[in-house]
């Protein structure tokens with residue numbers, strides 16, 4: 001197994017578009033590169049739903065075989081257990097489950113592994129950054145005070161963990177132009193792109209290549 005670059009997409013805030021944007025950027029990147037997605041949201045997996053994967057993963061030689069959609073290798077707890085079973089997992093099992101998804105998945109050769117981070121800044125962050133050499137973090141924020149305040153928390157944690165921040169994505173889901181995103185400029189965090197309300201993201205469409213995702217994937221490809 002060899003993975004050239006690992007990029008995590010996150011925000012402590014829930015519901016800001018982490019999963020949809022990770023999936024959309026994976027589609028754009030996969031036109032040029034070998035891409036995998038690790039859905040690190042153990043309690044609320046979503047990549048299985050976005051990519052419409054209903055089958056359970058096969059285990060071969062003690063390794064979980066990722067599902068493959070549009071040439072993207074996807075590992076999500078949603079394809080390992082039934083959702084109801086996953087929801088009752090306890091704290092200590094959480095980091096164990098993430099470790100298993102990381103080390104026991106047959107990623108093969110990948111150019112990019114994208115990690116769809118869960119909300120919050122708890123154990124999953126510590127486990128992922130301990131177990132994996134994450135090259136870049138991309139912050140996602142909607143334009144409002146709560147999302148910005150949670151971005152601040154995420155930035156503090158990333159600094160403590162010495163994780164490089166490639167930049168931020170402004171997800172203007174509700175087309176709210178009254179709020180300025182100066183917070184990121186003040187903190188020297190580069191703007192990578194802005195999404196507005198997009199019905200193909202809202203009802204995720206695997207055949208759709210978002211222009212914004214294409215542009216952000218170019219930035220990712222040029223970052224060596």
Ligand SMILES: Nc1ncnc2c1ncn2[C@@H]1O[C@H](COP(=O)(O)OP(=O)(O)OP(=O)(O)O)[C@@H](O)[C@H]1O
Nearest residue numbers: 014015016017018019020119195196197198201202
């Ligand atoms: N630009 C957009 N246009 C339209 N809908 C969007 C956009 N971005 C996100 N959404 C919608 O917002 C909701 C939250 O998105 P998503 O689940 O990707 O966020 P998340 O940050 O991964 O959430 P969670 O913290 O629960 O994991 C979804 O219903 C999604 O379809």
Ligand SMILES: [Mg+2]
Nearest residue numbers: 018019041046
């Ligand atoms: Mg999500």
